[in-house]
Amino acid sequence: MSHEIKTQIKTWLMNKNNAVTSVEDNQDILATGVLDSLQFVNFLMLIEKLVGHRIEQEFIVPENFKTIDTIINQFFSPAMSESFDE
Structure with missing residues (x-):
């Protein structure tokens, strides 16, 4: 599942920025x-659409969106899903 999500994120990023021809999982997409x-x-x-719920404002910080790996770990891990269910 995370491979499919990574592919969707990478495709979106490349479609929005014509100068970008590839995005690595550990590339700092902000810097x-x-x-x-x-x-x-x-x-x-x-990201909210892919994760299936709104992301709480406290989690919307640059550190959580630095790389695709960071995004996957922060918003698509089983532990994170449980914290949103509470």
Whole structure:
């Protein structure tokens, strides 16, 4: 499942930024400009759609969106899903 999610995230990022031809799982997508502040709200909406629920504001911090691996670990791990169910 995480491979499919990673592929969807990478495809979205490359479609939004024509200068980007590939995105690595551990690439800092914020520092490298793959994702900019103007795209972030739409990107957040994509992540919420993929995860199946709204992301609480306390989790919307740059550190949680630094790399695709970070996003997967933060929002798609079983432990994170349980914390949203509480």
